[in-house]
Amino acid sequence: MTIGSDGGRVVFLRSGGPADPAAALWTLTVATGAETKIAEGPIPAYAVDRDARTAAFAREGRLFRADLVAGGVTELHTPTPVLDPRPDPIGRHIGYVSTAGGSAALRVAGPGGDRLLAGEPGTAWREHGGLISWGVPDPAAVRFGRRRGWWWSPDGTQILATRTAGATSLHLLDLDEGWVDVHWDRETYPYVVNVRWADGGGPLITVLRRMQQHGLVLAIDPRTGETQVHAELADARWVEPVAGTPRHLPDGRVLVGGELAHDGFDARCLFADGSLLTPPGLYVRRVVGTLPRADAPAGAPDLVVEGTEGDPSAQAVYRVRTSLGGGGAEAREISSAPGWHRAEAAADVLVLDGTVWRGDARVATLRNLAAPLPYHPAPILERVTDRRLPTAVLYPAGFVGGAKIPVLLTLGEGPGHQQVVTDPAAWQERQWWADGGFAVVSVDGRGTPGVAPSFEKVVHRRLVDVALTDQVDALHALVGKHPDLDLGSVSVRGSGLGGWLAAMAVLRRPDVFHRAVAREPVVDWYDLPAPFADRYLGDRADSADVYAHHSLAEAAAQSDRSRPLLLVGATLPGVDSTPSASLAEELAFLREQPIG
Numbered sequence: 001m002t003i004g005s006d007g008g009r010v011v012f013l014r015s016g017g018p019a020d021p022a023a024a025l026w027t028l029t030v031a032t033g034a035e036t037k038i039a040e041g042p043i044p045a046y047a048v049d050r051d052a053r054t055a056a057f058a059r060e061g062r063l064f065r066a067d068l069v070a071g072g073v074t075e076l077h078t079p080t081p082v083l084d085p086r087p088d089p090i091g092r093h094i095g096y097v098s099t100a101g102g103s104a105a106l107r108v109a110g111p112g113g114d115r116l117l118a119g120e121p122g123t124a125w126r127e128h129g130g131l132i133s134w135g136v137p138d139p140a141a142v143r144f145g146r147r148r149g150w151w152w153s154p155d156g157t158q159i160l161a162t163r164t165a166g167a168t169s170l171h172l173l174d175l176d177e178g179w180v181d182v183h184w185d186r187e188t189y190p191y192v193v194n195v196r197w198a199d200g201g202g203p204l205i206t207v208l209r210r211m212q213q214h215g216l217v218l219a220i221d222p223r224t225g226e227t228q229v230h231a232e233l234a235d236a237r238w239v240e241p242v243a244g245t246p247r248h249l250p251d252g253r254v255l256v257g258g259e260l261a262h263d264g265f266d267a268r269c270l271f272a273d274g275s276l277l278t279p280p281g282l283y284v285r286r287v288v289g290t291l292p293r294a295d296a297p298a299g300a301p302d303l304v305v306e307g308t309e310g311d312p313s314a315q316a317v318y319r320v321r322t323s324l325g326g327g328g329a330e331a332r333e334i335s336s337a338p339g340w341h342r343a344e345a346a347a348d349v350l351v352l353d354g355t356v357w358r359g360d361a362r363v364a365t366l367r368n369l370a371a372p373l374p375y376h377p378a379p380i381l382e383r384v385t386d387r388r389l390p391t392a393v394l395y396p397a398g399f400v401g402g403a404k405i406p407v408l409l410t411l412g413e414g415p416g417h418q419q420v421v422t423d424p425a426a427w428q429e430r431q432w433w434a435d436g437g438f439a440v441v442s443v444d445g446r447g448t449p450g451v452a453p454s455f456e457k458v459v460h461r462r463l464v465d466v467a468l469t470d471q472v473d474a475l476h477a478l479v480g481k482h483p484d485l486d487l488g489s490v491s492v493r494g495s496g497l498g499g500w501l502a503a504m505a506v507l508r509r510p511d512v513f514h515r516a517v518a519r520e521p522v523v524d525w526y527d528l529p530a531p532f533a534d535r536y537l538g539d540r541a542d543s544a545d546v547y548a549h550h551s552l553a554e555a556a557a558q559s560d561r562s563r564p565l566l567l568v569g570a571t572l573p574g575v576d577s578t579p580s581a582s583l584a585e586e587l588a589f590l591r592e593q594p595i596g
Helices: 139-143 424-435 453-457 463-481 497-508 530-537 544-549 552-558 583-590
Strands: 009-015 023-029 034-039 054-059 062-067 073-076 082-087 094-098 105-110 113-118 150-152 158-165 167-174 179-181 191-196 204-208 214-220 227-234 254-260 267-272 283-291 302-308 316-321 331-333 343-346 349-352 355-358 361-365 380-384 389-394 405-410 439-443 485-495 515-519 565-568 576-578
Touching: 034 054, 034 062, 054 082, 054 094, 062 082, 062 094, 082 150, 094 150, 105 158, 113 158, 113 167, 139 191, 139 530, 167 191, 204 227, 214 254, 227 254, 254 283, 267 283, 302 343, 380 463, 389 424, 389 463, 405 424, 405 463, 424 439, 424 583, 439 463, 463 485, 463 497, 485 497, 485 583, 497 515, 497 552, 497 565, 515 583, 530 544, 565 583
Parallel strands: 283 343, 405 439, 405 485, 485 515, 515 565, 565 576
Antiparallel strands: 009 023, 023 034, 054 062, 062 073, 082 094, 094 105, 105 113, 150 158, 158 167, 167 179, 191 204, 204 214, 214 227, 254 267, 283 302, 302 316, 316 331, 343 349, 349 355, 355 361, 380 389, 389 439
């Protein structure tokens, strides 16, 4: 969803419901509340100019331009396939990445035709044995959440683009074919994790050292490519930038996300040129945008922020004052009830959970054509142990207490991903598992975001021990509140990092965990991208013992008992495995029934 900077239009993707699942491109005119379908689907993604008058999207690798005011869609004939097309802020040109010929090149289509801006036409351009790519995020960037590789300047005359040839560099490209390199110490700070060029001034970037324990927020001079340090980020475990930062505030200050970890504080906060803007009790998840504030000085709007205060299972939306007065940091919740709320904001328009507001006036609520959710789960949420671990227990529909019921511990995607959230959509599959005959238990142990920085990062270099301890301790604590849980029959399942932990659970703690399904688990941490492995286990060059302790192969080799473990999409000697398995086959295995 996107809001034009003039507040005139809201642009969004929406499917036609169960009978028409392809996402189409729509607009809502804020002045009237009227919705208009602009382009039929399937449209996986789109981008708009500054005022949301023009949109660009790729469909089946071909480039399309849409007029969001008058309507109409035009195909632009360009080299295919096309990736990540974006109009410039005034809507004259569309930049895009072309992978024709095997390499990623950056091209621009506009009134003068289509031309190459950076890259090698027609052939795969290689340097030092590696493929050179322009304008696409490298694997390390994706691990940090940066999924773009190029950005327009606010006036539409330049593009800031990544060039990846093993390492990542940044370059400022003029549409008249001049360019300059961006200068920073790339040897010391190789990871470019955040880039923003949309708020006036020059581009802002966040760069990290390889071990991620120190970073810099840099401002780039768009004329020379020289950089200036605006802030330093440091943490003994790893730096975790806040989504939506850094960014320029209208008064010229630079907004940076960081953490307070002294004088009793343990908080994830926002700072403007070093001044704290958010109360320490607010865990900031994402900066959404800004809204004007009537009683504030000119150029001092409120920030719109998604965050958590108190209950980590809930996400609320807040207005945060950027003009610091005598009262200190101030954040006011604007979402109406406990739950998992999302927002977008620009100009004087706020979209909160699908309802569009202009100032204090409700404009419209976007129609939702989705089928009703099939289940009405009622998970019992509580926090247990002296660590106050967020947990949930979900029983089969119509369950009557008084008899023991097997336990299924779900690990989801594992540490780093919350499971205990107040969002009904998050519980649909788990209700299916519960109705299959289990009390489904979910535990957000240490390593999970949403509680506090220390809670999230204490797993550094000891992830498996901390994570398993929390799951075991939470199970034992829950029995006191849920006496029907049968801890003599505990199954566990997860995927990815959660699959690794599920397998570790049944191999390392067979006294607690009796059967497990692990989907596409991490088998050897040395095989993972360095940014991910380094974050949790430290430098692989001097941490061989830590990596061995977290190896699934090592754990399987050291286990001297039968292993009731099903691996899906991975193999280990002596362990049942299959390339794929349906949920029904998983259920049969966990019920100790034949599968396949």
